Structure formats: structure tokens, C-alpha cells
Amino acid sequence: MESTMTVEVSTASDDGVNVASSKPSSADMAFYYERLLPFRYVFQWLNHSPKPTKDFTMREFAYEHRSGAYQRYNSFATLDEFKKSVVSANPMRFEIGPVYSVNPKERKNLSKNAMRPLAKELVFDIDLTDYDGIRTCCSGTKICEKCWKFIQVAAKIIDRSLKEDFGFKHLIWVFSGRRGAHCWISDARARNLDELTRRSIVEYLDVLGSKQAKMGKQSLNLKRPFHPHIERSFEILKTSFVEIVLNDQDPWNDDNEQIDEMLAFLPDKDLQQELQKKWKNSSSNSKQKWEDIGIVAEKIIKNQARLNAVNEAKKDIIFYYLYPRLDVEVSRQLIHLLKSPFCIHPSTGNICVPFDLDYNLSDNRDDDGYGFNPMHAPNLITIQNELELYDSRNVDRASSQPSTDDENEAPTTKVLDFEKTSLKPYVNYFAKFVNDLVKDELKSQKRDRDDLEF
Amino acid sequence: MIRQTKRRTAGRRNFENGMIFQSSKLDKLYSHRLSFYDIPPLDEITLEEFELWAIDRLKVLIEIESCIARSKSVKEMESIIKPLLSKYLPISTLSKGNEKQIELERKKDHYSHFILRLVFCRSEDLRKKFIKTESILFKIRYNLMQPKEQTNFINDNNDKLNWSYINNEEKEQMFEQLFNATGSAIRSQLIMDNENLSINNEQLRQHVKMENFIKLPFEKIPHLLSARSIFIRNGEGYIPTTLQINLLVREFQNMLENNLIKTFQSLPRLDEDDRLLPVLNSLSRNFASVQYEVDSNNENVGDINSQSILTNEITKHYPLCGKHLQKTLSVNHHLRYQGRQQLGLFLKGIGLNIDEALKFWSNQFSANMTMEKFNKEYKYNIRHNYGLEGARNKYRPWDCATILSKPKPNKQEAHGCPYRDLNLDSLVSNLNDMGINDQKDINGVIEHVNKNEYTVACTKVFELTHKNMKGNENLHINHPNLYFDRSRQLEKSS
Numbered sequence: 029m030e031s032t033m034t035v036e037v038s039t040a041s042d043d044g045v046n047v048a049s050s051k052p053s054s055a056d057m058a059f060y061y062e063r064l065l066p067f068r069y070v071f072q073w074l075n076h077s078p079k080p081t082k083d084f085t086m087r088e089f090a091y092e093h094r095s096g097a098y099q100r101y102n103s104f105a106t107l108d109e110f111k112k113s114v115v116s117a118n119p120m121r122f123e124i125g126p127v128y129s130v131n132p133k134e135r136k137n138l139s140k141n142a143m144r145p146l147a148k149e150l151v152f153d154i155d156l157t158d159y160d161g162i163r164t165c166c167s168g169t170k171i172c173e174k175c176w177k178f179i180q181v182a183a184k185i186i187d188r189s190l191k192e193d194f195g196f197k198h199l200i201w202v203f204s205g206r207r208g209a210h211c212w213i214s215d216a217r218a219r220n221l222d223e224l225t226r227r228s229i230v231e232y233l234d235v236l237g238s239k240q241a242k243m244g245k246q247s248l249n250l251k252r253p254f255h256p257h258i259e260r261s262f263e264i265l266k267t268s269f270v271e272i273v274l275n276d277q278d279p280w281n282d283d284n285e286q287i288d289e290m291l292a293f294l295p296d297k298d299l300q301q302e303l304q305k306k307w308k309n310s311s312s313n314s315k316q317k318w319e320d321i322g323i324v325a326e327k328i329i330k331n332q333a334r335l336n337a338v339n340e341a342k343k344d345i346i347f348y349y350l351y352p353r354l355d356v357e358v359s360r361q362l363i364h365l366l367k368s369p370f371c372i373h374p375s376t377g378n379i380c381v382p383f384d385l386d387y388n389l390s391d392n393r394d395d396d397g398y399g400f401n402p403m404h405a406p407n408l409i410t411i412q413n414e415l416e417l418y419d420s421r422n423v424d425r426a427s428s429q430p431s432t433d434d435e436n437e438a439p440t441t442k443v444l445d446f447e448k449t450s451l452k453p454y455v456n457y458f459a460k461f462v463n464d465l466v467k468d469e470l471k472s473q474k475r476d477r478d479d480l481e482f
Numbered sequence: 483m484i485r486q487t488k489r490r491t492a493g494r495r496n497f498e499n500g501m502i503f504q505s506s507k508l509d510k511l512y513s514h515r516l517s518f519y520d521i522p523p524l525d526e527i528t529l530e531e532f533e534l535w536a537i538d539r540l541k542v543l544i545e546i547e548s549c550i551a552r553s554k555s556v557k558e559m560e561s562i563i564k565p566l567l568s569k570y571l572p573i574s575t576l577s578k579g580n581e582k583q584i585e586l587e588r589k590k591d592h593y594s595h596f597i598l599r600l601v602f603c604r605s606e607d608l609r610k611k612f613i614k615t616e617s618i619l620f621k622i623r624y625n626l627m628q629p630k631e632q633t634n635f636i637n638d639n640n641d642k643l644n645w646s647y648i649n650n651e652e653k654e655q656m657f658e659q660l661f662n663a664t665g666s667a668i669r670s671q672l673i674m675d676n677e678n679l680s681i682n683n684e685q686l687r688q689h690v691k692m693e694n695f696i697k698l699p700f701e702k703i704p705h706l707l708s709a710r711s712i713f714i715r716n717g718e719g720y721i722p723t724t725l726q727i728n729l730l731v732r733e734f735q736n737m738l739e740n741n742l743i744k745t746f747q748s749l750p751r752l753d754e755d756d757r758l759l760p761v762l763n764s765l766s767r768n769f770a771s772v773q774y775e776v777d778s779n780n781e782n783v784g785d786i787n788s789q790s791i792l793t794n795e796i797t798k799h800y801p802l803c804g805k806h807l808q809k810t811l812s813v814n815h816h817l818r819y820q821g822r823q824q825l826g827l828f829l830k831g832i833g834l835n836i837d838e839a840l841k842f843w844s845n846q847f848s849a850n851m852t853m854e855k856f857n858k859e860y861k862y863n864i865r866h867n868y869g870l871e872g873a874r875n876k877y878r879p880w881d882c883a884t885i886l887s888k889p890k891p892n893k894q895e896a897h898g899c900p901y902r903d904l905n906l907d908s909l910v911s912n913l914n915d916m917g918i919n920d921q922k923d924i925n926g927v928i929e930h931v932n933k934n935e936y937t938v939a940c941t942k943v944f945e946l947t948h949k950n951m952k953g954n955e956n957l958h959i960n961h962p963n964l965y966f967d968r969s970r971q972l973e974k975s976s
Contacts, residue, residue, distance in 0.1 A: 194700065195717030217717070225701050228708035253662040255710045 052377045052408045054094060054118060060408055061115045063445045064415070065370050066455045071107040073214065073462045074124065076469040080106050083147070088125030088132045090365050091117050100125075100365075101132040120374040123365035124149075127219075145362040150196075150218040150226060152233075153366070154182045155208035158353035162286075164277050169375070171207045174276040176402055179209050181268050182352030183385050185261045186211060189233060193257060194218075198465045200458070203405055205373025205380045208355075210366060214465050216472065223362055230359045232257070235351050248344045262343060265350045273349045274315040281313050293345050295337045299325055369458065377408040381454035382461065389453040411449035418448035508581060512588035514635050515573040516623050518642060518737055519595050527593060533761050536601070538570040539594035540765065543615040548958045550614070551882075551937050557675065560622050573623065600758075601765050603746040612742065617735050624727060632723075633694065636730070643733055645696045648720065653695060660713050660720055661690050667711030668693070668724045693722035703729065786833040788842035796832075799973070801940060801965035802900045802912060803885065804828050810896035815849040820888060820897040822860075824880055826867050831879030831963040836868045881961040882937045901927075901936040918946050940965070948972055 052060075075084035084104070091099040091114075099119075104110040114122060125132075126148035135143045156175055160167050165174040183201055190196045190213060198214040221229075231237065235258065236248065250258055273279065279286045287307065291300045302324050307317060325338045358364050371380050383389060383400035395401045446455050511521060527535075545566055549559045567573075571591055576584050595616070602612035624632065636645055653660065665686055672689070673679050681689070697718045706712045706725060713720045721729065790796050792812075797805060807825040811817050817825065822843075829839060843864055844856050862871055869876040882899065891898045900909060906928070913924055923946050930939035941959040951972040959965050 192716070193714045195715075221701065225704045225707075228704035229700075231708035232710055232714075251666045251710075253665070255663050256659045256713060257710065259662065 051375060052372055056377075056408055056412065057120070057372060058115065058118045059412065060372060061111075061118065064411065064449070064451065065114075066446060066458065067111040067114070068107060069455065069459050069462050070368060070370065071110060072466055073458075076214075076216075076466055078466070083127055086129070086131050086146075087127050088365070090123045090125060091119035092121050092123070093117070093119050101135055103132040121367050121371040124368050125365040126362050147219040148362050150213040150221060150229070151358055151364075151366050152186055152211040153204075153208060153355040153358045154179055154186075154211075154352055155204070155355050157207065158355065162273075162277070162279055162349055164279055164283075169206060171402060173398065173401060173403060174272075177268070177272045177276065178350070180385070180399060181264065181272065181350060183209055183211070185264055185352055186233060186354075187385055188260065188264070189257055192260075193232075194229065198461070198468070200369070200382050200461050201385060202369045202380055202382045203378070203400065203402055204367065205371070205378045205405075206376050207402075209383075210369075210380075212366075212369075216469065223360060226362070227360045230354065230356050233352070234354050234356055235261075235347060236353060237356065248347055250344065250347065252340065258347075261351065262346070265346050269346050269350055270315070273346075274313075274318055278314045279349070280317045282311065287317075290345055293341050293348065294321070295341055296325070296329060296334060298328060299338065302328055370455075372408050378402070379406045379408065379411070379451060379454075381406055381451070382458045383454070384457060389457055390450060391453070406449070406451045406454065411451050414449040415445060507589075508576070508585055512585060512592070514638065515575065515588070515627060515631070516620065516635055517588075517592065517595075518639060518734060519592065519741075520642065520737065523589075523593050523596055529757060529761070531590075531593070532597060532758070533765075535590050535594040536597040536761075536765055538590075539598055541570050542566050542619065543598070543612075544958075546615045546618050547611065550618070551935075551958060551960055556618075556621065559618065560625065563619075563622055564626075567622075597762075598765075599742060599745050600749070601762050603742045603749065609739065609742045609746075613735050613738050616738060617731050620734050621727060621731050624730065629723070636726075642737070643730075645698065645726075648695050648697055656713070656715075656720075657691070659715075660695065660722075661687060663713035664711060664720070664722050664725070665690055667706075667709070668722055671724045690722065693724060695720045695722055696726065697721075698729075784833075786838070788834070788838040788845065791829065791832075791834060791842065799966045799969035801959070801962045802916070802943065803898070803962055804966070805916075806900050806904075806912065807896050811846050815847055818891075818895045818897070820891070821895055822863065823867070824885065824897045826864060827877055827879040828962050828966075830867060830877075832966050836865065836870065839864055839868070879961070879963045882940070883960065885962075886936065899936050899940075901931050901939045902934075913943065916943065916947055918943065944969070951975075 071084060072078065074087055075081055077083075087103060088100065089102040089104070089110075091102065093099065099117075102113065104113060126145035128135075129144045129146055130138055130142050132143070156163065156166075156171055156178065157168070159175065159178050163175045163178065165172050187199060187201070190199055190211075196213050196215045196218055200212050200214070202210045202212065204210055235250070253259075254262060280290060287304075291303060294300050294303075299321075303317075303320060306320060306324065312320070321338070321342065325335060329335050329338065358366055367380060369380055369382055372378070373380065385399070388395040388399055388401070390401075390404060392401070392404050395404060446452060542563065545563060546559065549562055554562065571594070572587050573591055574580065574584060574587060598612065602608045624635075627635070636643060640646075668690060669681060669686055672681060697720055700707050700714055700717060700719045703712065703719050703721065705728075706719060706721065707714065712722075712725070786796065791808075797808065800808070804825065807817065807821055807828075810821065811825065826839065826843075829842070834842065840861065843860060844853065847856050847860065865871045867877050885897070885899050886902065888898065891903055900912065904912065909928075909931070910924060913927060918924060918927070927939050927942050927946075930936070930942060937958065937960050941957065944957070944959055944965055948969065957964075957968060
């Protein structure tokens, strides 16, 4: 993948070095924490109010230090303390845990039982490593625009279910910095779920779940007729299957293992053998093979019920190759920590930006048809360069207009550092999300108060 | 109940007032055959009624308990419990002329439940058992009611359940989704209730049309949610009649659990009554099989020491698992960890104190190791079991359920349940050693083993080896120490 950042950026980076994979230095990180990371919005997001509440002050934060040390149970009284602590600790990243019944910082002074986790956002984690069995374009830590489409479809399916089935409103999707995405659900109802219910939501959504673990993949055990969630998901998968799996990934082109795995889904032994024979001697791509299944089935199976079974099996195959593969542990446990949005991925230098599932937030118009493109996600090096460039231009302008040095006017026109970079649209998107959440939260708090008064 | 005992001093006037109000009870308090038992009884009853009603209910609960131990299905349980119910705890339907009898039946049901609360609220284990058996009783009775009765019952308890039925319009609007989401779950429930049922899609569709759906927040139905067996929209799940019973039972359990704890907390205020307490104590003691509790003041412990437990005088009262463990120990001069735990706690349960226990184990092990090694590697563990080390918990002897839940023993191990873990030949030779030689008797035991009813097999052995003693009926062995205690008790009394 070529970096399609602005011209200034590619010249600023060392020749031949791919910007998107540079490891940030400790000084770069410190600079980012001090000037760019939007602490205020992260604070408001977790606090659900402008002034510090228990939702924030009793919240656990964990630091992963450069030395590899992992420091848990940090907690902060104010936004200021939060930012100062992160800046001075300068961790590789910080993670967000639950709100506890007591201040996590003071846990040592209290009895073991006093510290109970009370609430946390419901979170989901989708990672392309779980797709390694079926993606052909990349493997391991690598990703490209082809396989990121798996994440796009997965996110769409999870997002719809969370909104339509569970009625959640305040969801945000965040790029994990390398090859996955996190979803944070901040509705009060979601934050207060117990672990049993979290687990059942995960199981409701994790259609492939137990199947992946087992070896026999002959059937996914999807009940017919499809449950409404399965039916809705199928409608989404059906349309993307041709493009993502058959065309882009083309898993059955010449990989016999993959072909056998797919054939195992078909209920009819004769059909399996017939297809194997057909494909043995001639090369064909996945799209042709997919069509072959229907054609050969029509030819050799005369019984309508068995023909229907083949059709149903094809649906199972679509689910197997495209349905979201969830990393379930994160979602189940209340005490599980997850990397905060706007952290920097320590190996890629990418910022973990929130993104919209439906349209491209960046200024890169090439991605408008694609949506969020992780290959073009803001990277620490690029935004540092953008900031430098902006400031150097502005110094020029400031010196040509010396009269605007007035103290009173300065605050209203002051441009925040992140606004000078390609991070801006992502921060603004997050700010709007947080704003809506806080507004809703204050409204329902007021309602509760009114209920008490009357 | 508690208030009632205090009021007693006010004289007999309350009793008469109660009589006057009774005529209206069928309308309100006893309007249904089923109850959440949320209102405590306030009328006076005689001491005889107090005891008799409680015992009758207990008989039913004990049978349920025994069904659970034999892992009977709900369907099988129903057929076993139904005759008992009509004998001890009938709840007939109301018809003209039988109002008096109906009211008495329901009153008995009401009071006996509350009396047993007093008996069973005293420990976590007892509460659990009571909740389990009572909720099965509740379920069986609910299934006995007509659909109309069921709906009325739920509607009348709406203040507690907060269940609201969706109207027909809403149902028709989303019928396809309801059917697709919940059809197969309804089908499997119907098949579970009636094994010979075969139902095609069209019949199922008609059945789903008849179902009344309620709407509940998904937090209330995690199990239905995770199985994807209900339709859920906008945060609310739609539950058909067929799947409501389990929810109803769960509500019943939650309420009962809270109430039992409340009862437990107010028990001290009852203790001043010198008439009820003996009854309650004897209720829990006479039916020890419901829950075996180690009694440290047991009159039998006097003769238990490191020497006597090696004599036939004592070991003849051991259940087979204890015998097997002790025999293995004396042959090998060693036992693996699980075996040491199982035997050690069993011995503690029969009254072996810590000093004698250390003597016993070190003697047994001495053929194999020095005293120093014993003290270093085994002493701590034995003291730990007596609550003298570490967290200082008082560990109880394992009951059969615990023993059966542990990993099965491998070749070098001797713990577990012999009825499950020994091969047939050695089991039979063990039975012979216990004096069971009649082929018919042996077959009878093996039959239960083959059905995986190990505690029943053990009970059978107990019955066979205590044939000539009176008073061994009505006992279900679910604890090795119960076997031991009962065996000694019977010997003494005969």
C-alpha cells in the first residue's frame, strides 16, 4: 500500500520508509499526550457529565509502560489530574477498566471485598487475526483494503443488532491501530449490565462461536427458519459475499485445503465427489466454483428436498466465510480492560481513531466510496508533520499581521493543536458522540430527580 | 407467623376474629390454587395442626428431593409426585359446595409452607434445598392448572411480576418474526413435555398463533437470549406462554430466597417460644435425610478414636466408599490426595478428633515413611481439614453429590463412589463382603447402578444390610455420614 498522505508528509519522512509502520519514540508519545490527545472528550465520555462524578473518579485506568510493566488501578479525581498523570507516566498506551465501588487508587487501604466492579461500557472486539483461516490477501499483523472489508461487514452486522435488537443508541467504533476495531456502547443500560447478561448478548451475536473451536464444521447449527437476527445478517452478508469472498479473497482458487473445508458443508456425498472430480483437473476461480455447486447439484440431485438442503448449506457457507468473528473474552468480563480511543498503536504509530461505519470522515476523497480506510488512518509521524507545517505557516502569517497579539481576542480565535492536523475530523466526530451521550445522560438524571420529588 | 406467636398472649379473641374473616379468604388470599406465598398467615392454628401440616408437606418435598437425586425428568417427577400431592397436599378446584374443604386445603398449603420456612431458613445449604424442592413443587402444580387458570394467576400477580401481555394487534403485526425466532424453542419444549409428539411446521404455526406473548427487558431473560430462542426488539424480548414457566419459577425462587433470609434474621425473636422450637427442631432432625448436618454433640462420638475405627465394631457401619478407602489405605499404607480428603473428612464427621486423626494417619503411613516426612508433607493438610490452618474454614464431610462431582479416580486412586467407579466384578465381591449374597438382591443393586442411580444403589444396600432392624424406611442415602449415623442409631435402638 502506498501512503496517499499529502505531499509534504511523504517528503518529510525518510526516503523509502513506509509511514504507516513506523514505531513512535518515547519523545513523540510525550509530545502527542501533551498537545494532541483530546483528554477533555475522553474525560467527558467516561464521566457522563461536565463536572467529575464517580463514573470517572472511581474508574480504573491501566498503563502499559515502555519497560513492559503493566500498572493497574490508577484513578483520577479530575480531568487535569488525568492528563498530568498520563503525560508524566508517558505509557505506551493506557487502557480503560470498570467503575468500582471504591476508588481503585485507594484499594490497599480497604478490605478485599470492598472493591467490586460496578459498571463498564459494553465492548466488542473484532480482530483480523481471527480471519486468518479464510483470508488470502494477508496474514498475521498485516492488513490491506481487501481484508478490512471483513471488519466493515462485521461492524455493520453487530451495529445493527445492538441498535435494533437491544435498543442501544450511544455506540462508537474505534480503530484498534493495526488490524481490528473496537465497539464501545455507552448507554447507561449497557454500562450496568451484569456479566451473565453480557455473556448472553455475546452468545446471541457469536453465531460461529463454538463452531470455530470444534473441527467438524459440517453444519453451523443455524435453525430454520432463520431467527430474525440471522435473517437480517444474511441479507447483509449475501450482498457482500460475491465481492469480498468470491472476488477479493478468492479462497478456493487453488487451495485444496480450503476447497475441502468448504465442500464439507455440503450435505450430499455424491455432490461433494462430483465437484471434487470436476475441479481436480481444471483450474477455476472461486466465483466459478460457487456457481458450479448450483449447476452440478441441479444435474445430479433429483429430489427437491435434497436440493433445498444444498441451498441451505450454501447459506451456511456464506455465514462461515463472512459472519463477524468476535474476540469474546473482552465483552464478557466487567473487569476486562480495553485500550482507550486516541491511544497510539505502539508498533504502527497509528492513532486509534473513532470512525463512522457509513461514511469517510477523512479529507481523502479517494476513500469516499470505501469508508474508513485503516491504511490512511492518522499516524503520529504524519500529524506531527502536519502540526509543524501549520505552525510554521502561521508564524509567517502572524509576523505579517502583528496587530492581533491582543490578550482578549486570543481565546476565541485560538486554534487547538489537533485542529491543525488530519486528526481533526475524528476528534470532532468523537466530540459529537460524547455530547449526545452527556445530553441524554443529564436528561435522564433530571427525570430521575423529578420522579423523586413528586 | 412470628407476629402471631406474640399476639397469643392477648387471649383467644384473635382466634375468633380470624374465624369471622375466613369466609372472605377464598376471594382474596386463597383465590388461586397456586401461590407466591407473599402474605404470611396470621390466624391461629393448633399445635397439632402445626406439626401435622408441616410433616405432610415435608413428605412431598422429600420425595421431590429423592427424584432430583435420581435425576428424574420433570415429566417422570410429575407422575411420581401427583399421587403424593393428592394424599398430603391436595389443592382442588373450586366448585359449588366444596368451599369449606377448598379453603382448608389452601390454608394447609399456605401454613405448611411458612412453617417449613422456619425449619429451613437456618443455613445456606438448607435454604438452597428448600428453594429447589419448593420451586419444583410450584412448577408441577403450575403445570396441573388449566391455561385459563394460569393466565389468571399471572394477571393477578402482576404487581410482583410486572409481566404485560402484548395485544393481538401487536402480535399479528410481528407474527412472522415471533414465529421465526421462537418456533423451534416452542417445538422442543412441547416435545420435552410429551415425548411421543410429532409436530409439523403448519401445526407449529397454529400453535404459536395461540400463544400469549409477554414483553420483558432482555436483562431478565439471559438464557433465552443466549440461545437465540426468542424475538428481541428495541431492548425487549417477547416470550411465549410455553417458555414462561421457567421465568415464573425463577421469580418464585428469587422471592423465596429473599424471604428465607428475612425469616432467618427474625428467628431470634421466635426463640422465646417454648412450644414451637421443639417441634421445629424435631422436624429438621427426624428428616435428616433432607440435609445431613454434622452434629458435634453426637452421643455416639465417645468411642471413636484412632484404634476403634480399625475394628469391625465401627467399620461395619461404614458405607462402601468409606470401607473401600480405608481398606486401600491399610493395604498400601498410603492414599492419594482426593482419597485422603474424602476419608479424612468422613472420619472427622463420625467424630474422630484432630489428635486422634493425626495418630491414625501417621500410624497408617508409618510403614512407608519417616515421621519427619509425614509431619512435613501431610500434617498440615490434616490440620487444615480441621480448620486449624490457612483460611481456618471448618470443612464438612463430602456428601454424595460432592463425591460424584469430583473427577473420577484413576488406577492409583480410591476416592469417588464405588457404585460408579468400581468395575462390576469388584463391586459384586465387595457386596458379598458386606453380606449381600442373594443373586436377586445383587441384581437389584446393579440395576440402579446401570441407571446411574448410585445413591439409590447405596440406599438399597443399606436396606439390605439392615433388614432386621425397624425404622429404616423413608431414608434416602445422600451422604456417607448419614449412612454411618443411621446404621449406628438403628443398632442401638434395636
